[in-house]
Amino acid sequence: MEIKALTPDQYIEQLPEERIEVFSRLRQLLKEKLPKGFEETMSYGMIGFVVPHSIFPSGYHCDPKLPLPFISLASQKNAISLYHSGIYADPELLNWFVQEYPKHCKTKLDMGKSCIRFKKMNDIPFDLIAELAQKLTPEEWIARYQAALKK
Secondary structure, eight states, X not given: OOOOOSSHHHHXXXXXXXXXXXXXXXXXXXXXXXXXXXXEEEETTEEEEEEOTTTOTTOBTTBTTSOEEEEEEEEOSXXXXXEEHHHHHOHHHHHHHHHHHHHHOSSOOOBOSSXXXXXXXXXXXXXXXXXXXXXXXXXXXXXXXXXXXXX
């Protein structure tokens, strides 16, 4: 499921009707809970929350013209996916999330390296996602990102 949109609002307008409410709620949650400094944008065809060049001028190492990605939200064929780069780069954060997930959700965690997939729209752990969103400031994310690049 590829959505071509220039803005987050355009992205949401193109979602299937049954996903709009849940997707919008996740987006709003991220906008409210992410620490100050992250910016909402379109990134890789998804709604992204990034560290802008004004805070991290070096940008993303794969393409320095792009801001440093942190969290992305996508509607895919069978799920809503949340991509969290911090989980990928920080084993302690990953372990925390994996241990907390069963306390908030009845379904089994469906996760890749940084991708958390939600196939059941009525079983998304919004409180846990809110807590996860608050775990790293842009400055902390930059430090972890740079440390991971050095390895």
